[in-house]
Amino acid sequence: MSGTLIRTASPVAERGRGRPVWRPALGVLTRYASPVLLVLLWQAACSAGLLSTRLVASPVQIVATGWALTRDGTLQTNLLVSLARAGAGLGIAFVAGVGLALVSGLSRLGEDIVDAPMQILRTLPALALVPLFILWFGIGETPKVALVALGSSFPIYLNLHKGIRSIDPKLLEMARTLGLSRARTIRDVILPGALPDLLVGLRFAVGISWLMLVVAEQVNADSGIGHMMMDAEDFLRTDIILVGLAIYGLLGLASDQIVRFLETALLSWRPSHRAARSA
Amino acid sequence: MNAVAPLTQGAAVVVQGLTRRFGDGPAVLDRLDLAIAPGEFVALLGHSGSGKSTLLRTLAGLDPVTEGSVTRPRDVSVVFQESRLLPWKRVWQNIVLGQDGANRRDRAASVLEEVGLGHRVDAWPLTLSGGEAQRAALARALVREPAFLMLDEPFAALDALTRLKMQRLVSDLWTRHRCSVLLVTHDVDEALLLADRAVVLERGRIRTNLPIPMERPRRHADPRFEHLRGVLLESLGVHDD
Numbered sequence A: 001m002s003g004t005l006i007r008t009a010s011p012v013a014e015r016g017r018g019r020p021v022w023r024p025a026l027g028v029l030t031r032y033a034s035p036v037l038l039v040l041l042w043q044a045a046c047s048a049g050l051l052s053t054r055l056v057a058s059p060v061q062i063v064a065t066g067w068a069l070t071r072d073g074t075l076q077t078n079l080l081v082s083l084a085r086a087g088a089g090l091g092i093a094f095v096a097g098v099g100l101a102l103v104s105g106l107s108r109l110g111e112d113i114v115d116a117p118m119q120i121l122r123t124l125p126a127l128a129l130v131p132l133f134i135l136w137f138g139i140g141e142t143p144k145v146a147l148v149a150l151g152s153s154f155p156i157y158l159n160l161h162k163g164i165r166s167i168d169p170k171l172l173e174m175a176r177t178l179g180l181s182r183a184r185t186i187r188d189v190i191l192p193g194a195l196p197d198l199l200v201g202l203r204f205a206v207g208i209s210w211l212m213l214v215v216a217e218q219v220n221a222d223s224g225i226g227h228m229m230m231d232a233e234d235f236l237r238t239d240i241i242l243v244g245l246a247i248y249g250l251l252g253l254a255s256d257q258i259v260r261f262l263e264t265a266l267l268s269w270r271p272s273h274r275a276a277r278s279a
Numbered sequence B: 001m002n003a004v005a006p007l008t009q010g011a012a013v014v015v016q017g018l019t020r021r022f023g024d025g026p027a028v029l030d031r032l033d034l035a036i037a038p039g040e041f042v043a044l045l046g047h048s049g050s051g052k053s054t055l056l057r058t059l060a061g062l063d064p065v066t067e068g069s070v071t072r073p074r075d076v077s078v079v080f081q082e083s084r085l086l087p088w089k090r091v092w093q094n095i096v097l098g099q100d101g102a103n104r105r106d107r108a109a110s111v112l113e114e115v116g117l118g119h120r121v122d123a124w125p126l127t128l129s130g131g132e133a134q135r136a137a138l139a140r141a142l143v144r145e146p147a148f149l150m151l152d153e154p155f156a157a158l159d160a161l162t163r164l165k166m167q168r169l170v171s172d173l174w175t176r177h178r179c180s181v182l183l184v185t186h187d188v189d190e191a192l193l194l195a196d197r198a199v200v201l202e203r204g205r206i207r208t209n210l211p212i213p214m215e216r217p218r219r220h221a222d223p224r225f226e227h228l229r230g231v232l233l234e235s236l237g238v239h240d241d
């Protein structure tokens, strides 16, 4: 069930966008029929004793556990901790990624200094740094936030840098003939032109931030969704583990929607599928 | 610019001995001389690669002057073959891009009205048709009240019907604003319809300098039109029959 959630997060939304509006509601039904059927089969298998709850809890049990965890506040507390870590890490990543991309995108010297190290570092799998980060930062909040920040700054940096570098030179030339100052050119031409790429980067960054968080919280933590799941492992509580997975899935889905919403709001100048005219 | 030749006296634009090469290549512009009087409409013709755009870019200040000299008014505007509007700014914001002062929107709206785009003031550029986008580019050029307007094949990408409308528009605008104009074009008829003088560029030098002494509005059926067209085609190396 949770697996379904995580896996379908973006493909379903993606398909939903391109779907013609006239397609009848029947299409929606058939689209959800097979996941629902799978859940029913899963429940049946558990009820019939074919699936041991030591391996996987039943859907009904997961819902019940989720409800119990919510009622005693465990879920909210851990969720808030995880959200705070992801938020802080993403915030740092955004500032660092945007700052570095501006430096290397807007000046040759900046590019020489910043871009080469970034291109080398990005080839390292960020997760491989977990042991080092624990050595450096101990086991408090710092290594977790740092890991999220590190992993998600790269997509922001790389996409924004590419966006700045691939601004149409004809537009830059136009800005020159209109007598725009460098500052105005950056504000009115370069940054808005690179915004679509920045948002693509942000979307990747959000995805990566959850991945980083899952690992950071499972390796060592005394709170957070990941910790809640690891704790449950000690007591063979597959229901709690699956609740955690479902939460991660929902978080991924929700954050993806937020970035999509940002795209619609900030890029309203792009002709939508509907309004697109043949030139 | 200490010894101004009599011919260039009082000219708005003066180019003297302009030579331009890219790297070690041959001279794209070769000791070129050209003067444009205030309010004069000059059409610049020539084969592809003859250096028309290079001359225009130099006049626009986009390319450096390395050999020779160029004098031009301070306020110039350029319109290219592509409209080069910023897609993320509404049409009116594109028009007054980089302009300060109050009533920017009103000024944009009135010049858009003038080019027949009064109904698209708040549109996004990507929703404009090709002809509308070029009108907007013209409006953006005019709102700066240039003393010298450069047009680099502005209608080359438009369909024939739209091109005719745009030619009429440029003619009207020029009659009203009376700035000096340099229009780069492939189209001999366009030059004869619009310009006071046609200049043919060949391998970086001016091969033909042809005054067009016809009153406006001009008609294709005019026998002088036929004659001048023959002369221009001849100097472009195209023979009529």
Ligand SMILES: Nc1ncnc2c1ncn2[C@@H]1O[C@H](COP(=O)(O)OP(=O)(O)O)[C@@H](O)[C@H]1O
Residues within 6 Å of the ligand: B022, B028, B046, B047, B048, B049, B050, B051, B052, B053, B054, B055
């Ligand atoms: N940036 C450049 N670098 C090298 N060669 C160039 C450049 N711009 C133009 N040229 C060359 O200069 C010549 C004239 O080009 P251009 O002025 O664009 O011709 P036209 O506008 O008359 O078709 C061409 O041979 C072209 O290859």
Ligand SMILES: [Mg+2]
Residues within 6 Å of the ligand: B052, B053
């Ligand atoms: Mg050209």
